[in-house]
Amino acid sequence: MTIDPNALADVAAVPGVAKPDPIVTIDGLERSFGGVHAVNVDHLEIQRGTITSLIGPNGAGKTTLFNLISGFDEPDNGEWDLDGGGLVGISAYQVARRGMVRTFQLTKSLARLTVMENMHVADQTNPGETLRGALFGGWRKAEDEATEKATALLERFGLTHMADEFAGSLSGGQRKLLEVARALMVDPDVIMLDEPMAGVNPALTQSLLHHITGLREDGMTVIFIEHDMDVVQEISDWVVVLAEGSVIAEGPPASIGSNEIVIDAYLGRTHREEEE
Amino acid sequence: MALALLAVPAMALADGEAIGGTLIATTDDERVPVEGVLISVEQDGTLVGDSTSDAEGKWLVPVPGAGTYTVRLDVSTLPDGVGLTNADSDVLEDIVVQEGRQRTVLFPLGEGSTTSPPPYQRFGSLLFAGLKLGAVIALSAVGLSLIYAVTGLVNFAHGEMVTLGAVLTYFFSTSVAGPGWSLFIAGAAAVALGAGFGWVQDRGLWRPLRKRRMGLVAMMVVSIGLSFALRYLILVMFGGTRKLYDEFTGQTPIDFFGIPVVPKNLITIVVGVVVLALVGLFLQRTRIGTALRAVSDNPDLSESSGIDVDKVVTLTWVMAGGLAALGGLFFGLTEAVQWDMGFRLLLLIFAAVVLGGLGTAYGAMLGAFVVGIAVEMSTLIFPSELKSAVGLIVLIIMLLVRPQGLLGTRERIG
């Protein structure tokens, strides 16, 4: 499948707009906590092979939206699908197996597994993960292949020297890198990154950015939550702005900054707007 | 089992410890064997065996070993016109069987109209027994639930805090080594010491562990260790036999709307309900009680409001210790005092708090009465030795149907 980098050039920058080749489609997704609408998305499409940033002020419902579509939370209403396959009622692990993998804002490294073991856990093809495989063997070959793949990924993310250390001994930034590398072991079509830059020192940010653009080059679709606007501007093909659970704007990065609604969402509305 | 040769020849079929007897009804000058009467033998509330009297009126129940048993005659199986000469002597408690011996017990029978009690009476008695058990469980369970609410700890040693209340009451009131106080003073002292033990536990053990930021699972395992140590410490100090307080033992039942009721059981229910109401008032109407609820809602916000969370937690332990001791006192009064009574009750306490919703005081009370009544009422359908099992099965069904409990919120699902 060829990905056209300019596929979104002609798409209008209006909330809920249709994309030429959507991989994720969300319809009427609602989730409220105690009467407050945390997520209320009418319609949203994510274009295949792009980097889509999900931005919005604190409490806009970005992480809740992630939780819902990755199967970690259940919506009150709504449908969403991945590449045409409905995901309603599909549990989190199956969503991952279908090719949509997410990371977490607070990294979830498996602390008392080594970095290499962390990578292996994400492999989906190892027959040794079934009880029968574990008992009767025959998984060495798959294991070796996975090791090879993991080694390449660790190399790519600069974690090779840590491969045999416990993940718990990594620094905060290294854990973020490991989490992304680990997600890639799943061979996902869509990778969802929840604030991958948070708590990462500036030097690492640059390399992490580089990795994320690399994912697009590998044909993956990236959805990520970020609040550093310079980062968003630099790498996204498309920006979706959430506020109070709803999509208030979407479009190419250039169109977002000048959008009054977005500025209002971020800076808040003034009291005497009409007088300004 | 080599001591079988000591057995009475008439009971030749047994080769070990047993309880038996002969049922003879004495009417005027006549002595008639009574056939077909069901006699059951229990130990610690669980059935050991039963036997039906034969044509000669003989019955025999083998028992698993030396010990103390309760023998019960099922009055509903007595033939018409035959009754117990003493109406409430259908249950003989504390029958001691010695190693290798067979113990003979007597049920004096005579002319009587005692047939099976009418259904409403049986139902009423069981409901009453359920309320009594519910009161005992509730008194004990509230503390466990409050501790969980303010600290998140499931304290396995809570059962021993219950036992302590009964054992201390026994020591102060009845034990020859003790001061021989009246039951009221002895009970008050036991509750005070129970509360003191709560304080010691929190200050000496749990607070330091909280300061070390020990995980809750690890703390739960520590509480299992504590439970073990305390239980066997009590066994060493108190001995393994069942004991009764010297007051309020053989009470004659009074008539309560047609249901025979033993006064001490009535007192248990009344005191239980009053104390639980006071706990409720304390939680609802006092500043400290409100602070306790505040801490269980949100410890961080409590701290930010100027509440000294550590003090509130210690107070909760003191209350839990006192209430558990009070529960134990009544458990000892209505059943008997024994070293592992609290641990046996703990499982029903767990059932009650999970049923009501772990961490909610009112849920624990409600759950306790539901469990108490379910346990006693179950004997309408199931054999009485399955009583406790019924309580535990109620718990499991509850977890299947409504895992958050009757009054709990949804967060318990992992």
Added chain:
Amino acid sequence: MDFIAVIRDGFLAMIGPVTAAYAVSAVSLNLQFGYTGLLNFGQVAFMMVGAYGTAITVEAGGSLWLGIPVGILTAVLLGLLLGLPTLRLRADYLAITTIALAEALRLIVRSSWAEPLTNGVFGIQGFADAFFDLNPFPGGAVYGVGTWTVTGRSLWMMIVSWTVVLLVVLLIRRLIKSPWGRVMRAIREDEDAARSLGKNVFGYKLQSLMIGGAIGAVSGILLAIEQQNVTPDAYLPRLTFILYVIVILGGAGTILGPVIGALVFQFVFFGFDSLMASAQANIDWVGDILSPAEAGQVKLILVGVGLMLLMIFRPQGMMGDLNESLIDDH
């Protein structure tokens, strides 16, 4: 004071078949607690079900060799039934539920209601003759040096049960060192992370409970055969707690920890018996304050205190590495 005798008594208990059976059960508990993070407080139920499954099969006319797999399968089934409703619950609820279910099951087994099947409180005896018929050593003969001896019957039992320990350890080692075991440890570390990587957490936990249950049943069967006796009151919650002490003592989440734990525990437990007996015989004041029965109870107090101290000061156990210690706060 005869310290040689104390060490001898402790040693003979340590190498005995009961220790082996405890080791097997501890290994299975370690799979659940140490490697999967499940707080199964109903371990004793699996042992009971295994033992009863075997004994009842023999009573019903089956052979012992049919009874053993029946016992194991019953335990696997119990794991399934126990797991379906409880594995979605939080850790403390799982603990409460499993202990409740185990105790309820014991009460049912000992009730007159189940008597036709289980023989109630009296239990079932003498079902393992087929096993002792295979004993190549004369049952009455004595093997060993001086007073350090065991009977032929014990020797046969020891050989078989320690072989079972070896097999079970090898099995667990194979499982844990496999990708399957890696997923288990991942679940122990963070369920959500495992889920996000496509692992069916519930399914794995259920497998852990069922395999652990099967191994627990093997342990129960070994104990039952050794004693030629199953009675419900041998399966009190106390036994589960002792197994936890063994696992934590040896080091939860280590392959050999549970076996080392069982050896050390039994050595100390029975050595202490012998020590107390010796002290009572030789030191007046000890005999004055403690009867022999009480001395046995003091030992259990020490078990409780020991568990507390272990958890507080050395949660990683004897074999564990502090960095890998299971019980910490993240």
Added chain:
Amino acid sequence: MTTLLNATGIRAGYLPGVDILRGVDLHVDEGELVGIIGPNGAGKSTLIKALFGLVAIREGSVTLREDDITNKAAHDLVKAGVGYVPQRANVFPSLTVEENLEMGLFTDPHRWDERVPAVHELFPLLANRADQKAGSLSGGERQMVAMGRALMTAPSLILLDEPSAGLSPANQELVFDTVRKIADSGVSILMVEQNARRCLEIADRGYVLDQGSNAYTDTGDALLHDENVIGLYLGTLGRE
């Protein structure tokens, strides 16, 4: 005007080795309403928590009047006259509104009769809903309860963590009006806000926080019209 709160060179963070705050200086004068704005992730909430002793300060110092209060426990700060309203979980949901206020005055219960009318005057809602469980209130009403609770001790300074977060526009208005009213009654306020414009409109003075240190400080009005503020929020996006 005398300085009430003074913080210098604050460094703090959650993970070892990762500072979220990298040297923040600020001060609040008596009776002043100071707003702190900044983009997501700038460390606004961390700053307020650090000032209130909920996040350990690794470097720097905080003084209240003349007293050093660096890393003092929260409940001691309450006694010293500092109130705090967290962003989330800011009420006791299973307690009634009145009980929530009661908990605000836990350290000083005998002042109940004196304080309740004052707080009820600011928040009439709290009198009308006294017996309702706080958990059943809307987000805006909860914010009122939370602020009322913090005001029960008659603090000289209150710290507000994004009081308008997650509220509807109408409720946000209510919150901002109330905050101004509290300040006018003589209580010093330090608030962090996401609604930068509204915050700066009511504030006497503002700080702009960026990546863990202060970028600017000026009067609220001046910051409100500062072009760079938009740039800070929307980065290069905003400079089209």
